[in-house]
Every structure is written in C-alpha cells, then in structure tokens.
Amino acid sequence: MSEHDFGDLRRRDTERHLLAAVDESDNSRRTVMFLADFFSDSQNVFVTLLSIIPEPSGDFFPTEVERRQWLAEKEAAMRNTLAGYKEILIDAGFQDGRIETRLSIRPCTSIGDAILEEQEKLRCCIVVVGRRGISHSEEFVFGSTSSKILHHAKHCAVMVVE
Amino acid sequence: MAHPAAPLQEAEIRALIAGHAGPDRVPPRFKIITDTSDFFRVEYNDVVVLGGVPYWVKRYEKEGRFGIDDEPKYWVRRAIDLNTGATKILKLVFHEQFEATVGAVKITCFRSPKKEARVLDLVADHKNFMHGHWVLDAAGNNVRILEFIRGPRFDDVVAGYGTGHHDYFHNYFPKVLDQYLDLVLAIQFLHDHGEKHGDIRRDHIIWDDETQANRWIDFDYNYEQSESMFGFDLQGLGNILIFLAGRGDVLVGDLYHNQRELFDTLWGEDLSIAYKNRVANLQKIYPYIPDSLNRVLLHFSFGANIFYETTAQMLDDLTRARADMVSLTGRQA
Numbered sequence: 001m002s003e004h005d006f007g008d009l010r011r012r013d014t015e016r017h018l019l020a021a022v023d024e025s026d027n028s029r030r031t032v033m034f035l036a037d038f039f040s041d042s043q044n045v046f047v048t049l050l051s052i053i054p055e056p057s058g059d060f061f062p063t064e065v066e067r068r069q070w071l072a073e074k075e076a077a078m079r080n081t082l083a084g085y086k087e088i089l090i091d092a093g094f095q096d097g098r099i100e101t102r103l104s105i106r107p108c109t110s111i112g113d114a115i116l117e118e119q120e121k122l123r124c125c126i127v128v129v130g131r132r133g134i135s136h137s138e139e140f141v142f143g144s145t146s147s148k149i150l151h152h153a154k155h156c157a158v159m160v161v162e
Numbered sequence: 163m164a165h166p167a168a169p170l171q172e173a174e175i176r177a178l179i180a181g182h183a184g185p186d187r188v189p190p191r192f193k194i195i196t197d198t199s200d201f202f203r204v205e206y207n208d209v210v211v212l213g214g215v216p217y218w219v220k221r222y223e224k225e226g227r228f229g230i231d232d233e234p235k236y237w238v239r240r241a242i243d244l245n246t247g248a249t250k251i252l253k254l255v256f257h258e259q260f261e262a263t264v265g266a267v268k269i270t271c272f273r274s275p276k277k278e279a280r281v282l283d284l285v286a287d288h289k290n291f292m293h294g295h296w297v298l299d300a301a302g303n304n305v306r307i308l309e310f311i312r313g314p315r316f317d318d319v320v321a322g323y324g325t326g327h328h329d330y331f332h333n334y335f336p337k338v339l340d341q342y343l344d345l346v347l348a349i350q351f352l353h354d355h356g357e358k359h360g361d362i363r364r365d366h367i368i369w370d371d372e373t374q375a376n377r378w379i380d381f382d383y384n385y386e387q388s389e390s391m392f393g394f395d396l397q398g399l400g401n402i403l404i405f406l407a408g409r410g411d412v413l414v415g416d417l418y419h420n421q422r423e424l425f426d427t428l429w430g431e432d433l434s435i436a437y438k439n440r441v442a443n444l445q446k447i448y449p450y451i452p453d454s455l456n457r458v459l460l461h462f463s464f465g466a467n468i469f470y471e472t473t474a475q476m477l478d479d480l481t482r483a484r485a486d487m488v489s490l491t492g493r494q495a
Contacts, residue, residue: 059274059384062257109356109391137435140469141269141397143390 016045019124021115021145023051024081027130031161032085035128036092048100049085050118051078054108071105078103112148119156128159170194175209175216178244182218196300201237201254210241210252212305213297217241217252240310251294251308253278253382262385269394271360271385275304278382281357282306290348292368292379306382316341316367316376317402321410327448330409336493338406339484341376346399346480348378350473353392360384362398364405396470397436400462404434404442407451407459412441431465438464452490455483 020035022028032049039045053074061067082101089099108114119127131146139147146160172194179188189207196211204210208219223238237256242249258273275296285291294308320338324330345367349359359366360383367376385394405411414433417425424447432443441447442463445456458479461470470476488494 056386057277057384059277060272060386109387110389112389136464136466140435140466141390141393142388143393143471145389148389 016042016126017122017124018045018047018126018128019050019115019119019122020047020128021050021052021111021118021149022082022085022130024078025130025132027132027161029085029088031128031130032088034161036089036094040089040093046098046100047089047094048102048122048124049082049089050102050104050115051082052108052111052114052118053078053103053105054111054114055105075103075105110143110148112143112145112152115145115149116153119153124156126157126159127153128161130161133162169196170211170214170216175244178216179209179218182242182244182247198254198299198303198305199301201256204239204254209244210239210299210305212252212299212307216244217250217307218244219252223251249310251310253306253308255303255305269385271383273382274384275306275382277357277360277384278306279304281352281381282308284352284355284357285348288348288351289373289375290344290377291381292377311368311370311377311379313369313371315365316369317364317405319369320406324409327409328450331407331448331450332491333493335407335409336484336487336491339480339487342403342406343477343480343484345376345378345402346473346477349395349399350477352381353395353473358384358387358392358395359398360395362395362402364402367402390469390471392472393469396473396476397462399473399476400459400470401434401436404440404444404459404462407455408441408444408447411437412444412447414439414441417441417447429465431463433464435462435464435466450490452483452486454479454486458483 018035018039020031022031035047039047053071056067056070058064058067061070082103086099086101090096102118104114104118106114115127115129127149129146129149132144134142134144150158150160175194176188193203193205193208194211195204195208198204198210204219206219206221210217210219218241220240220242223235223240224233237254239252239254240249241252253275255275256273260271262269262271279296282294282296286293292308292311294306296304296306299305323334323338349362352359359378359381361380366378366380368379370377387393414425414428417428427446428441432441432446434440434442442459443456444459445451445453458476460466461468
C-alpha cells in the first residue's frame with residue numbers, strides 16, 4: 001500500500017480524516033467551500049465527500065419502472081454534484097489522492113443515522129455537515145439531520161457549517 | 163387478495179339487484195365494469211366486478227368521512243356487495259401528489275393505494291382501524307374494498323359532551339383521554355411495523371356504534387419524511403389532543419373578542435406550532451388542567467424546545483397525565 005492509501009483503515013485512526021456529508025443543497029456547497037478554504041493547506045487531511053440517497057418507497061410511484069427511473073436520475077445528478085465538489089477542493093489545493101467521493105443509496109429512515117454509520121465504518125475523526133437553517137416548526141415535522149448528528153455522534157468531533 | 167372469477171353476465175347481475183332491492187329498482191341501463199382505471203366512468207347504479215364479486219355502485223363520498231375539504235371524491239364510491247347485501251366503500255386508484263401545509267411548513271404528500279392496501283392487511287385484526295381488503299381489477303389497479311363504519315365522527319361526539327368545559331373536563335374527559343390513549347397505541351402499532359398513518363386529523367376518527375370503539379380511517383397518504391419519520395403523524399396526534407383537552411379549538415380571535423383578560427395573558431409561545439390561531443397552553447385558559455397533561459400539550463406549542471420523536475415518549479407522559487386526571491376527578495374513565 002502507498003503511504004497515503006485511502007483503503008487502509010488502520011491508518012485512519014491516526015490521520016485527520018474528515019467526513020463531509022453533502023447533498024445538492026446550497027448549504028452543502030457552502031460546507032465544501034468552507035473545507036476548501038480552511039483545510040486545503042493541511043497536507044495530512046483526508047476528505048470523504050459522502051452523499052446518502054434514501055431509497056424511496058415504492059408507495060411514491062405508480063410503477064416500479066418510474067421508481068427506478070427516478071432513482072437513476074437522482075444518482076446521476078448526485079454523482080455530478082459530488083464531482084463538482086471534488087473540483088472545488090482540488091482547485092483550492094487539495095491533492096486528488098486525498099479526496100474520496102462516496103454515494104450510498106440505501107433504505108433509510110434517518111439520514112443522520114446513516115451518516116453516523118458511515119462515520120463509524122470509515123473511522124473518520126470529524127463529521128462535517130451543513131445546516132439548513134430550518135424553522136422551529138419545520139424541525140418539529142421533519143426533524144433536523146445536524147441536530148441528530150450533534151446529539152448522537154460518538155468517538156468523533158462534529159462540525160456544523162452555518 | 164381475491165382472484166378474478168368467471169365473468170358475471172348481465173342477467174345474473176340483474177337478478178342479484180332484484181333480489182337485493184326488488185325488481186322495480188333494477189336500473190334499465192348500467193355498465194358492468196372490471197377495469198376501473200378511469201374512475202370517472204364509474205357512475206351511479208353501475209356494477210363494478212372485483213374478484214368475482216359484483217358491487218352495485220351508489221354515491222361518491224365526500225371529505226369529512228373519507229379524505230379534501232368537503233369536495234367530492236369521485237374515486238371513493240359507496241357500493242353494495244350484491245352477494246351479501248353489505249354496504250362497502252370502494253376506493254379506486256387515484257395517484258395524486260400535492261403539497262400539504264402545516265403551519266408554515268410545506269410537505270410533499272402522495273396518495274398511495276399500495277400503502278393503504280398494505281396497512282389494511284396489517285390492521286385486519288386491530289379494533290381501532292377501519293377494515294377491508296384489496297383486489298386487483300382487470301387492469302391491475304389496486305382497489306380497496308372497505309367495511310362501512312356506522313357512527314359519528316369522534317370530534318363531533320366529544321364536542322357534545324358536558325354543559326361547559328369545567329363539566330366536560332371533570333366528568334367526561336377521563337373517558338375521552340382513555341379513548342385517545344387507545345388511538346395513540348394504535349398509531350404506535352403502525353409505527354412499530356414501519357408504517358405511518360400519513361393523514362392524522364380529527365375527522366379521520368370514526369366512533370363505531372357497533373364495536374363501541376374509535377377507528378382510524380383513510381391511511382392512503384404517505385409523505386417524504388426527512389430526519390423524523392413519524393414527525394407528521396405525531397404532530398397530528400398533538401393537534402387532536404389539544405382539541406380534546408379544550409373541548410374544541412380555543413381560538414385566539416375568540417379570546418380577543420370575548421375574553422380579553424385571558425387574551426392579555428397569552429404569549430406567542432402559548433400557541434399551537436401547527437396552527438398559530440389556536441392556543442396550545444390550555445392551562446392558561448382552564449387552570450384546573452393538571453401540569454402533567456399541560457406539559458404534553460406544550461410539546462406542540464410554539465415555545466417547545468423538545469419534540470416527541472416516538473409515540474412511546476408521548477405515551478409515557480400521557481400515562482402520568484392519566485394518573486393525575488384520576489386523582490383530580492376520582493374517575494377511572
């Protein structure tokens with residue numbers, strides 16, 4: 001394995017590995033720009049750009065064909081977005097080898113829980129998320145991913161980018 | 163799920179209608195429908211054959227019992243099972259997507275026949291839900307055939323209890339609270355099986371005169387949740403509890419016009435998070451409401467700092483509130 005082999009999980013226990021959970025929103029873009037600005041000079045920081053696409057229930061679509069089509073379009077759009085985020089980091093000075101993109105399509109009742117599962121799997125020391133800035137009543141109905149991560153994260157730091 | 167049987171002939175159906183309603187009531191002309199894709203084609207007196215069973219179609223339903231603000235629901239038809247004479251509700255397939263507004267929040271909702279069919283199977287033996295079965299029509303549409311529930315809406319029953327709030331709260335509310343607990347337990351049953359109700363509103367609870375139990379109806383809605391899978395359902399439960407504890411909605415406008423001294427005690431944080439014109443902190447209006455019950459209500463107020471994430475959390479607090487109601491009123495139910 002090379003010195004900076006990204007697949008070597010043991011290395012990650014001693015390295016600075018950020019997990020940035022992103023989607024297609026403006027606040028995710030701001031999060032990536034913050035990382036680019038704040039960490040690009042740090043040569044020993046690794047970044048995983050993670051996006052979770054909750055697999056939609058068949059209930060939402062008249063047919064399975066339409067569901068699969070929706071999922072394929074969503075996946076293509078997200079891969080494109082992740083590539084764009086990676087470009088932002090590279091343009092800021094990150095080396096290509098220090099950035100990984102990861103797209104997880106999975107049944108999911110909580111995106112926050114899914115992000116924390118990935119954090120545990122990848123042994124990242126910091127989870128970085130953007131904040132939607134939702135209102136009180138929106139948080140009541142929808143819940144808040146950043147609040148969930150703040151309250152439930154273990155063995156890592158959490159950074160919430162406003 | 164039933165399977166299609168040999169096609170029924172018009173003469174057989176005429177004989178069945180005559181046997182049920184008398185020869186004079188057999189319509190001179192009617193359609194026999196096996197493909198319900200175009201539900202507007204299904205008209206009064208037509209016969210829809212599903213799984214080999216002929217259903218004689220009567221009127222369509224309106225919101226208030228089944229589903230949007232007093233508008234006719236052309237895909238929901240009352241019908242008579244010509245084999246048994248029982249009244250049924252036929253819910254035909256209508257894929258609809260719309261934005262529901264809860265306070266200032268917009269939420270994308272879907273009408274899903276598949277979801278309702280699945281829940282019908284799940285609650286087949288549960289007394290607090292409407293019952294029915296589902297059949298695929300000749301074109302593969304999932305048609306739900308529901309048992310007709312005879313009885314009034316729960317909220318109408320409650321609004322008629324007592325001579326005033328004090329009388330209601332001390333003499334009727336303990337029983338109402340027990341009935342509400344049954345309804346929350348029923349929703350917990352759904353959630354424990356990974357299902358939501360999807361459209362929890364007080365007009366979606368019918369008091370069944372025959373079984374003497376409240377029953378949730380209309381669970382074909384689903385919605386895109388974000389972090390909180392059951393948040394929308396829990397909010398609906400909270401709105402209903404506020405209505406039940408107040409023996410109706412306590413409206414800010416009414417207080418302003420009729421009870422200014424109470425209006426002057428209210429802050430924004432006392433109002434319902436879902437409906438800003440309704441008071442959630444009811445203890446300010448009715449001081450005899452126990453703290454334990456009021457604390458549950460405050461979870462649904464603008465001033466709430468924490469929200470219920472599960473029905474179990476809410477039930478824990480409601481159990482304490484029920485004990486305090488027994489102490490206050492001396493009534494077990």
